[in-house]
Amino acid sequence: MxxxxxxAQVQSVDRAISVLELLAQGEAxxxxxxxxxxxxxxxxxxxxxVLESRGLVEQLGERGKYxxxxxxxxxxxxxxxxxxxxxLGQPVCQTLADSFGETVNIAVHDAGVAINIxxxxxxxxxxxxxxIGQRTPLHATSSGKILLAYLPVEERKRLVSIxxxxxxxNTVVDPDRLLAELETVASQGYAACFxxxxxxxxxxxxxxxxxxxxxxxxMSASGPSYRLSRERVEQIVPTMSAAAADLSAQLxxxxx
Amino acid sequence: MxxxxxxAQVQSVDRAISVLELLAQGEAxxxxxxxxxxxxxxxxxxxxxVLESRGLVEQLGERGKYxxxxxxxxxxxxxxxxxxxxxLGQPVCQTLADSFGETVNIAVHDAGVAINIxxxxxxxxxxxxxxIGQRTPLHATSSGKILLAYLPVEERKRLVSIxxxxxxxNTVVDPDRLLAELETVASQGYAACFxxxxxxxxxxxxxxxxxxxxxxxxMSASGPSYRLSRERVEQIVPTMSAAAADLSAQLxxxxx
DNA sequence: GTTACTGTTGCGCGATGAGCAACTCCGACT
DNA sequence: AGTCGGAGTTGCTCATCGCGCAACAGTAAC
Numbered sequence: 001m002x003x004x005x006x007x008a009q010v011q012s013v014d015r016a017i018s019v020l021e022l023l024a025q026g027e028a029x030x031x032x033x034x035x036x037x038x039x040x041x042x043x044x045x046x047x048x049x050v051l052e053s054r055g056l057v058e059q060l061g062e063r064g065k066y067x068x069x070x071x072x073x074x075x076x077x078x079x080x081x082x083x084x085x086x087x088l089g090q091p092v093c094q095t096l097a098d099s100f101g102e103t104v105n106i107a108v109h110d111a112g113v114a115i116n117i118x119x120x121x122x123x124x125x126x127x128x129x130x131x132i133g134q135r136t137p138l139h140a141t142s143s144g145k146i147l148l149a150y151l152p153v154e155e156r157k158r159l160v161s162i163x164x165x166x167x168x169x170n171t172v173v174d175p176d177r178l179l180a181e182l183e184t185v186a187s188q189g190y191a192a193c194f195x196x197x198x199x200x201x202x203x204x205x206x207x208x209x210x211x212x213x214x215x216x217x218x219m220s221a222s223g224p225s226y227r228l229s230r231e232r233v234e235q236i237v238p239t240m241s242a243a244a245a246d247l248s249a250q251l252x253x254x255x256x
Numbered sequence: 257m258x259x260x261x262x263x264a265q266v267q268s269v270d271r272a273i274s275v276l277e278l279l280a281q282g283e284a285x286x287x288x289x290x291x292x293x294x295x296x297x298x299x300x301x302x303x304x305x306v307l308e309s310r311g312l313v314e315q316l317g318e319r320g321k322y323x324x325x326x327x328x329x330x331x332x333x334x335x336x337x338x339x340x341x342x343x344l345g346q347p348v349c350q351t352l353a354d355s356f357g358e359t360v361n362i363a364v365h366d367a368g369v370a371i372n373i374x375x376x377x378x379x380x381x382x383x384x385x386x387x388i389g390q391r392t393p394l395h396a397t398s399s400g401k402i403l404l405a406y407l408p409v410e411e412r413k414r415l416v417s418i419x420x421x422x423x424x425x426n427t428v429v430d431p432d433r434l435l436a437e438l439e440t441v442a443s444q445g446y447a448a449c450f451x452x453x454x455x456x457x458x459x460x461x462x463x464x465x466x467x468x469x470x471x472x473x474x475m476s477a478s479g480p481s482y483r484l485s486r487e488r489v490e491q492i493v494p495t496m497s498a499a500a501a502d503l504s505a506q507l508x509x510x511x512x
Numbered sequence: 513g514t515t516a517c518t519g520t521t522g523c524g525c526g527a528t529g530a531g532c533a534a535c536t537c538c539g540a541c542t
Numbered sequence: 543a544g545t546c547g548g549a550g551t552t553g554c555t556c557a558t559c560g561c562g563c564a565a566c567a568g569t570a571a572c
Contacts (some may be wrong), residue, residue, distance in 0.1 A: 001571075006522085008303075009302075009306055009309070010268050010272070010302055010303055010306045010528085010529065010530095011267055011527090011528070011560085011563090012266050012268050012269055012529085012559090012560060013268055013272040013303060013306045013307070014310070016266070016269040016272070017306075017307075017310045017312065020331050021331065024330065024331045024332075029518070030518070030519055030520090031517080031518060031519075039561080039562090040561065040562050040563080041519070041520090042519085042520075042521075042562065042563080043520080043560075043561055044519095044522095045519060045520060045521085046265075046266055046520095046560080046561085047266060047269060049265070049520095050265055050266045050269045050270055050273070051269070051273075053265070053275075054270070054273045056273065064259075068331060068332065070364065070371060070373075072328060072331050072332045073332045073373070074280065075276050075277065075280045075324055075328045075332070076324070076328045076329045076331070076332035174334055225559075246522080250520085266559085266560070267529085267558095267559070268528090268529060268530090268559085268560085285549065285550080286550055286551090287548080287549055287550075288547070288549095295530080295531090296530065296531050296532080297549080297550070297551095298530070298531065298532080298550085298551075298552075299529075299530055299531075300550095301550060301551060301552085302529080302530080302551095302552095305551090317535085319539095319549085319550090339561085371533070
């Protein structure tokens with residue numbers, strides 16, 4: 001009695017999940033669960049036994065009913081970590097976008113590129129481009145430089161030694177020069193990018209940290225060079241750093 | 257290839273849980289998971305398909321890797337008051353941490369160990385250690401002693417009769433002596449721990465009760481012995497007990 | 513002491529889970 | 543544009559495993 005008639009379903013796993021969903025609604029005994037799911041109580045007994053052995057279910061007291069175990073909470077930690085970044089990041093980006101009038105993004109590192117996961121557009125934004133899901137090069141974007149700057153040194157060197165694409169005459173493609181720039185990024189705590197990905201585009205990014213202090217994302221503001229001048233980039237860095245620190249705190253990171 | 261050789265194990269459920277635990281550590285692809293678990297990638301593909309259909313796993317992007325899905329968060333979040341415990345406990349811990357200047361934790365009992373589920377660090381905290389998710393021994397921590405002290409007497413005796421590890425020369429490992437100490441803990445309503453887990457570390461814990469009055473967690477304050485002296489431990493007990501009573505009330509427990 | 517109920521476990525069987533092979537799809541490379 | 547390699551999917555087959563049945567143990571209520 002599967003919830004889906006697809007041949008690809010694994011019935012016993014499907015049943016085990018049904019047990020978990022039932023227990024999520026409230027504690028229950030074996031016979032009760034069997035009645036709800038329409039399977040034999042010995043089946044439920046065995047399913048619960050596995051779930052219990054792996055910590056996803058626990059028994060309340062010696063002979064009590066069963067309930068969701070803390071193993072599920074441990075698993076959920078991985079999902080809430082990611083959800084938090086996207087969900088908590090959106091209003092932070094929107095606030096900054098409203099304040100600067102420019103587009104604000106959050107990007108994470110994935111397999112050698114930066115992927116935008118959050119975007120908020122300011123009132124003055126001329127472009128309707130939706131960057132979410134877009135992959136951008138690490139070496140030619142402000143977010144990418146932040147993500148590179150805080151990588152372990154071996155991985156950073158590996159990534160910049162791969163022949164780098166030149167998008168404009170300003171793109172830094174020399175590995176040594178880029179590594180030196182990344183040192184500066186790490187020490188000053190932000191990365192600026194002037195017309196390296198495309199002419200007329202300026203951007204600045206700051207790090208977003210996870211609960212252990214590791215850099216999990218970069219938050220950037222970008223806009224046309226005639227509006228987001230080099231001077232203005234310097235001016236908005238403190239506001240962005242503060243916002244990123246707030247977001248990092250929400251993600252569980254408290255700077256000592 | 258089950259984690260347990262018991263005939264009662266349901267192999268496919270066991271495997272599915274292994275997939276979830278792997279994804280809890282970080283996103284992964286089908287082939288990668290198959291390699292880690294030592295099963296065929298078609299097996300993993302089907303297991304992931306079921307988990308995805310029930311929301312416990314989700315794919316990042318069109319052809320991206322797989323990650324823990326929010327179905328797991330629903331399971332965890334919709335369970336018992338223990339999730340409320342985490343949510344409601346955080347501000348209570350933070351208030352105490354701000355007041356004492358020390359680290360304040362909430363821990364629950366899980367399979368013979370204490371697991372920290374909430375943490376707030378005070379301004380004077382020197383350590384950046386994140387205890388959340390960490391498992392600590394019951395017999396050598398103040399939280400653990402609280403959790404032990406309010407267990408049914410048979411289970412308490414069983415747990416202290418297991419050979420106990422000695423972490424410092426102060427760790428109480430004699431079962432009779434520990435049981436006597438737990439009687440005292442139950443009668444005085446708090447547990448103190450002086451350099452039993454590690455030298456230089458003092459801690460004190462009080463019980464947090466669920467809606468039926470049962471002890472569902474322990475809330476503790478810990479810090480270096482030079483700051484959290486034996487005298488100061490006694491001084492902060494009433495404040496902690498009051499805070500724990502407030503938290504217990506929020507969880508539905510009203511002492512008659 | 514008896515009854516009723518819950519939960520566990522041995523056993524046998526057939527339905528299901530799993531591996532194999534072949535396939536599709538996509539990105540990287542030339 | 544074409545080729546190659548790798549990831550992931552799916553049809554098929556069959557042996558293993560999951561499941562239901564029956565019997566049992568344990569416990570609470572009467």
